[in-house]
Structures are given as structure tokens and as C-alpha cells.
Amino acid sequence: MNGPPPQPSGSYEPSYRIFLETVATLRPRLHRYCARMTGSVLDGEDVAQDALFRAYQGLESFDPSRPLAPWLFRIAHHGCVDFLRRRSVRREAESALAEAGEELTEGALELVAPLERAVEHLVLVLPPKERACVLLKDVLDYSLEEIAELVDSTVGGVKAALNRGRTKLAALPEDGAMFEPSSAERSTILALYVERFNERDWDGLRELISADAQLKVADRYRGKLASSPYFSTYAAWPRPWRLTLGQVEGQPVVVVHLLGERGWQPEGVVSLEVVGEQIVSIADYLMCGWVLSHAASLSTGGAA
Numbered sequence: 001m002n003g004p005p006p007q008p009s010g011s012y013e014p015s016y017r018i019f020l021e022t023v024a025t026l027r028p029r030l031h032r033y034c035a036r037m038t039g040s041v042l043d044g045e046d047v048a049q050d051a052l053f054r055a056y057q058g059l060e061s062f063d064p065s066r067p068l069a070p071w072l073f074r075i076a077h078h079g080c081v082d083f084l085r086r087r088s089v090r091r092e093a094e095s096a097l098a099e100a101g102e103e104l105t106e107g108a109l110e111l112v113a114p115l116e117r118a119v120e121h122l123v124l125v126l127p128p129k130e131r132a133c134v135l136l137k138d139v140l141d142y143s144l145e146e147i148a149e150l151v152d153s154t155v156g157g158v159k160a161a162l163n164r165g166r167t168k169l170a171a172l173p174e175d176g177a178m179f180e181p182s183s184a185e186r187s188t189i190l191a192l193y194v195e196r197f198n199e200r201d202w203d204g205l206r207e208l209i210s211a212d213a214q215l216k217v218a219d220r221y222r223g224k225l226a227s228s229p230y231f232s233t234y235a236a237w238p239r240p241w242r243l244t245l246g247q248v249e250g251q252p253v254v255v256v257h258l259l260g261e262r263g264w265q266p267e268g269v270v271s272l273e274v275v276g277e278q279i280v281s282i283a284d285y286l287m288c289g290w291v292l293s294h295a296a297s298l299s300t301g302g303a304a
Helices: 015-023 025-038 042-057 068-086 089-099 120-123 130-141 144-150 153-171 184-198 203-206 232-236
Strands: 209-219 221-224 241-248 251-261 264-275 278-284 298-300
Touching: 015 025, 015 042, 015 209, 025 042, 025 068, 025 120, 025 130, 042 068, 120 153, 130 144, 130 153, 144 153, 144 209, 184 203, 184 241, 184 251, 184 264, 184 278, 203 209, 203 232, 203 278, 241 264, 251 298
Parallel strands: 209 278
Antiparallel strands: 209 221, 241 251, 241 298, 251 264, 264 278
């Protein structure tokens, strides 16, 4: 695949929404894989959504006699590799792969103890192929044959990648990843966004946002914020809601809390891209509950 897929513009057409409903049970697992491949639950959701749109566009070429899940994961896998390439991680990964050319020995796969859930967050140190193989086998429990098909390899190649990946993970130190703190300017803009959103000060919000800002609401809309009913949709939301500042895996986000039987609960996140003193894009993941459940960490100020 060359470059990102064509994107829908405006509200998604009904036929695409129907397609998303048919694959709803696969979405959390697809996101989990993409999130660990890309190293971010938010980037992973973006890649997963792009993969689903590619799949929708290619439905005419899909053989309905074959299972749907491997086909979707194959598209998502290539999307993850494209993402890593665009982020300039691929060159570093290929260098690491060239240095790790050890031969596979009989029984070597049994030397590493079963990996705990933490593997999902440690695999970022691995090259893309090793990362994919470890995730698909040790986290998602795919067979060697299925993995070989998904990553365009052979069973022997998958075994070798698993051996390399597991060995590297076993040798890792136990310290966690560190995240750079956000700038004071960005924090100020995010705080103003939350304050004005909670006050339903839509005109004040627009002062923080560039005229050509882009909006992405998962499974609903992608296009210019100015052409969307985004603010009016929140204003008319049937459940009480409130925003707070927070972090998902160290990344500053806006956390959406909804009021339910257990009080205020975090239900979704919104990612804002800030350039200079203005917000230039908004990505709302409220409709993707699995994003929060798959996050390595979530911090939030709570809701009053």
C-alpha cells in the first residue's frame, strides 16, 4: 500500500455505517492490535478506522466464502506498517532487524515464559514484523499459519520473528516509558477548551479554533469542523456530560464523562492538535469505548 487511504468527507454514508455495524464485534480486537503496533491507543484507532474504510471500498473484491477477520487484520497490518514508515520508525526497525540476525534453534521458542499483558506495551521496542508476530501470537492467540498469511511470510519466518521478539522482550529492563510534559501554552489552550465547552460557550470555543479546523468523530464524520453539527450535537446530548483535562498513555487529552447510575464515569476522549495559539484539528473518540479500555494508563481530574 502506498500512503494513507482515501478518506470519507462529511457525514458517513448509510451503507458505510451498516458495514461498520456488521464488523462491530471485531472492532475492539482490531483496535487492540493496531494500538500496540503503533504505540498509541489513539493512533491505533485512526489506523483501524482507515483500514475499515479501505475494506469497505474493497468489498467487491472480497470472497464471501472466506472468513472476514483475517482479511480485515491483513489490511490493518499493512496500515500499521505504512503508519510506522511515515513516522520514520521503519528505518530504525530495519537496522535493529539486521543486527538481530541470529539463527533459530530447535526449541528456542520454549525458552521464554508466557508473556503477561505488559507485552502489549513493551513491543514498541521491536521491529514491525517481530512486533506483529508477537502481538498476533502471544496476545491475540492466532495460529502460526494465520500469522504467516497476515504478515506476508512463511511459518518458518514467523517462528524466527517470534523467537527474536520474545528474546528481546525477555531482556528488557523493567522501567516504564517516559513521556515529555506538554507545554504551558498547550495546557492553557486545552484548559480554556474544557472550561468553555462545559459552559456551553460555543462562540468562545470558536475563538480558540482555526477557521479551517478539521474534525473527526469516529464512525460519524470526517471533514471541516465549520461544516459539522459537532457543538449542537453535544448541546442536545440526552445524557448529562462534562469534560475534564486528562492524559491517555502520557498524551494530553480531553476526557468526556457521562453521568450514569455509578455517577460520573469517563466514557471517551478527545484529542486536540494545537498549532501556535489555535486548535487546528479535533478527533473525538466518544463512540469508541474500547479506546479507554485498551489504554495502558488514564489520568483524569474527574467530574464535579
